[in-house]
Amino acid sequence: MRAPGMEGTVIIGMGNPQLSDDGVGLAVALAVAERVQQRMTLTVTELNTGGMRLMEAMAGFKRAVVVDAMLSGAPHGTVRQFDPQDFVTTKNTFSSHDTDFATAYDLGVMAGVPLPEQVSFWGVEAREFDLFGECLTAEVAAAVPVAVERIVAQLVQWEEAA
């Protein structure tokens, strides 16, 4: 169900900013918001766990961007966009305490939650993800501007298409 009046874009930074590279999602989200602030209003949300929380965090927005650390085996700092049609999960987009995002999304649809028309998922390959620390490793820090460029390009494209 698509509720009328949905508007705006949310960028959701997944992960724990106190857990080294796990904080890359939030770092990218904040940097994207800063880059586009003259052009559009972007809501930034920090989220530790996914699943139902993630579905709820994007409810009511027209578009959503999700950025998270990933552990795919790719070189550290690799930036990858996932097609929503075949997206399974990045590091934090599902919750050990409820469900994965796809199931939560289907539940939201079942319950008539107004969910975005467009959702994109971005992963940045993490190196250090289980050590407490507030800094990104060098490879992952270097990937932040790369991810920001690509996400900003997508937001501009979405806006122009609208």
Next chain:
Amino acid sequence: MARITIDPVTRLEGHGKIDIFLNDQGGVENTCFQIPELRGFEQFCVGRMAEEMPVITNRICGVCPEAHHIAATKALDVVFGAEPTAVAKKLREILYMAFFVTDHTTHFYALGGPDFIVGPDAPPSERNILGVARKVGLEVAGEVIACRKRNHEIITFLGGKSIHPVAGLPGGWSRPISGEERAQIEATARKNIEFARFSLSIFEKIVLKNPVYMEMVTSDIYLHRTYSMGTVDANNQTNFYDGMIRVVDPEGNEFVKYHPSDYREHIAERVESWTYLKYPYLKKVGWKGLTDGIDSGVYTATPLSRLNVSEGMATPLANEEYQRMYEAFGCKKITAARYEPIHHRLATHWARLIELLYASERMLELALDPEITSPETRNIPDPDRFTGEGVGSVEAPRGTLTHHFVTDERGVLTKVNMIVGTTNNYAAISMSIKRAAERLITGNAPDEAILNRVEMAFRLYDPCLSCATHFLPGKMPLTVSIRDSQGEMLREMRRKG
């Protein structure tokens, strides 16, 4: 939505990995549930100002930030020698009840419920919250989401921030509530009570009236006669926010009641050579291995154990349900209000719903408290009362949570220790997995049956093993390895996420 076959999370070391060790006779000797541990927390904290802890610890775990926030804030009350005002304690407890309602609701409908409502042998793709909604009625999806939403709203305005609360301060709470906010809390609590009763009615209809499920619940497959632990108020009744730690023995006799700050006198940790997990146990009983009985120091800290130590429930509707559960299991009363403990671990799901009702009723009581809108939400710490050390404890949904901070004379942290809820239950979780494995492995059961029953064994404890772990009903990435007494692999079963 479709799924791709490559699961990026399966590279996480050690998650969802269970080792089962057989003895020379082919019987199950030990089981080990491997849990990835986050590293360097103490080093991360030491050298920081103690007052940062409520906002640092609430990011340790994305599932229960509220529990960490409240436990850390309570520890700071003691560090700074600042007793919170009466209304501050009540506001903290309201936030905590709203959190409990969302957490227990989510567990029942998304994790525990699918095993019963959809069925333990249903295909993994069906054993999830969508399967529950299809079986119970599609409107339940909306009810679950509405319940979470209304309680998240309370947590957000009361805690000052969504998801990661910031309102806890040594000696109190950062803001009072308005009359309008009080009314919203009251309305939310009333809806929560109705929702909890609805959830109990589903449990009754689908589980309690189904002889097959009841046979499973009351069978000895997940039966362990251990000690039970929980926090109790002055009337020896369950309280999630504050009180003394009460432990009863397997027969239900009070073994000890102690102040949370004395935890080191009562709890010790056992290191075994075959696993890096440390198993907490009752120091004064002693460690006898992964075994139950009155001589084994293994205990549990779960919804069921909390009810086992409680003299009835402090709220009327929850108390009725409490009595119904113990009577359904044929337990005899051993005090005016308390029954013999239940040791059938699948009853933990029922106990969790009774706690859901209690948390809802308690939230209403607090919303109706005449002083709840008082502006006196904080006692400013007096430097002369500074102690430099404090223990804060709450009942997290999945067990007793303890924070212990030590600082220097400036309030800079020099030592940090935490026992998280799930840790208390490591030994019991391993025992339940072992029991499930014993029955199925010696019978050479198929992989899927073993994986399902092993999952059910640990899910009933609602383990929270850090945000880095992923346990989904029926589709978590899970590896079960069976090894002989020399540690050689005999058989390995895998299910990818």
